[in-house]
Amino acid sequence: MIxxxxxxxxxxxxxxxxxxxxxxxxxxxxxxxxxxxxxxxxCAKTTVTASESFETNRMWLNGEEVPFEGSxxxxxxxKEVHRLAVANGSxxxxxxxxxxxxxxxxxxxxxxxxxxxxxxxxxxxxLSRLYDxxxxxxLTTVARxxxxxxxxxxxxxxxxxxxxxxxxxxxSVAKQIAPSSHWPNMHVLILVVNDERKKTASxxxxxxxxxxxxxIKHRVDKVVPERITQLREAIANHDxxxxxxxxxxxxxxxxxxxxDTFPPCVYMNDVSHRIVSFIHDYNEIMxxxxxxxxxxxxxxxxxxxxxxxxxxLLDAIQKVFPSDSFDSDTYLRGLSVPK
Ligand code: 2P0
Numbered sequence: 257m258i259x260x261x262x263x264x265x266x267x268x269x270x271x272x273x274x275x276x277x278x279x280x281x282x283x284x285x286x287x288x289x290x291x292x293x294x295x296x297x298x299c300a301k302t303t304v305t306a307s308e309s310f311e312t313n314r315m316w317l318n319g320e321e322v323p324f325e326g327s328x329x330x331x332x333x334x335k336e337v338h339r340l341a342v343a344n345g346s347x348x349x350x351x352x353x354x355x356x357x358x359x360x361x362x363x364x365x366x367x368x369x370x371x372x373x374x375x376x377x378x379x380x381x382x383l384s385r386l387y388d389x390x391x392x393x394x395l396t397t398v399a400r401x402x403x404x405x406x407x408x409x410x411x412x413x414x415x416x417x418x419x420x421x422x423x424x425x426x427x428s429v430a431k432q433i434a435p436s437s438h439w440p441n442m443h444v445l446i447l448v449v450n451d452e453r454k455k456t457a458s459x460x461x462x463x464x465x466x467x468x469x470x471x472i473k474h475r476v477d478k479v480v481p482e483r484i485t486q487l488r489e490a491i492a493n494h495d496x497x498x499x500x501x502x503x504x505x506x507x508x509x510x511x512x513x514x515x516d517t518f519p520p521c522v523y524m525n526d527v528s529h530r531i532v533s534f535i536h537d538y539n540e541i542m543x544x545x546x547x548x549x550x551x552x553x554x555x556x557x558x559x560x561x562x563x564x565x566x567x568x569l570l571d572a573i574q575k576v577f578p579s580d581s582f583d584s585d586t587y588l589r590g591l592s593v594p595k
Pocket of ligand 1: 268269271272273274282373403404406459551553
């Protein structure tokens with residue numbers, strides 16, 4: 257018997273991935289950029305074990321068994337890992353041995369908090385340790401085939417997922433732009449508005465968007481390429497003003513596309529929109545961008561803020577959104593201030 261245990265954090269996109277050009281290979285229609293959070297906060301922890309005595313491949317998520325054979329994505333990841341093990345000449349695990357996977361998230365699953373990104377990144381990285389495969393761009397193509405955004409969680413700091421041009425997806429890889437030490441005072445506050453499972457899963461939502469949204473074509477051709485260049489420059493120069501503006505605009509455009517999808521996908525709720533207004537008012541009072549919001553496929557807010565501005569912002573949030581101003585199933589709390 258042989259085992260490996262790893263932890264992988266979530267990543268929060270600054271320029272969003274939304275839409276595929278190939279469903280099975282998970283090839284995106286546009287590049288995206290994210291920041292990976294620190295491992296002490298929102299993360300997945302996975303143990304993979306291979307044994308001669310296991311009769312089938314099995315997986316447990318948060319203690320409950322999930323059907324391994326019923327998940328083409330899990331099977332594809334394992335198949336790709338086997339392929340890389342052969343290509344790398346690794347003989348650590350005999351090919352006939354079956355594996356057991358046990359994974360836990362320390363945050364709500366499928367509530368728009370990037371659980372599949374951390375989950376598949378963690379699975380693929382744990383398998384790479386088990387099979388003795390190096391962490392490199394090729395490994396990101398394996399995580400990508402579990403869940404698109406997972407390829408970005410294999411690296412820390414600021415990461416770009418390149419859409420690539422090839423039909424086989426071999427150039428659709430994640431690359432680190434800068435490690436977290438490059439901008440150590442960049443923090444993220446996560447305001448949990450609602451931790452229920454989202455109504456429209458991302459995979460389905462983006463499929464519908466590609467089919468029905470007219471805005472998505474404009475975004476892919478005319479908007480994202482320029483934003484990628486500008487955001488990379490802003491990160492390189494520690495330029496929070498440009499960083500904040502691009503991040504907020506890209507979140508808004510992603511949700512505009514969700515609404516332009518037919519039937520529409522509504523991920524943000526009234527509390528989310530109140531947070532957007534609050535951040536704009538706050539920035540106006542402060543005389544410049546001191547905080548930037550971004551929302552994924554759910555109502556929860558991620559706020560980017562520099563460390564020196566965290567106490568003041570938290571204080572303002574607590575004044576404007578006292579916890580008793582929400583009904584029982586809607587609440588808001590500052591969850592993390594990771595590095
Ligand atoms: C992102 N999201 O860039 C965007 C922004 C949600 C909103 O990546 O179908 O769970 O497994 O590739 O990766 C969510 O999509 O979808 C996502 P699949 P995934 O983070």
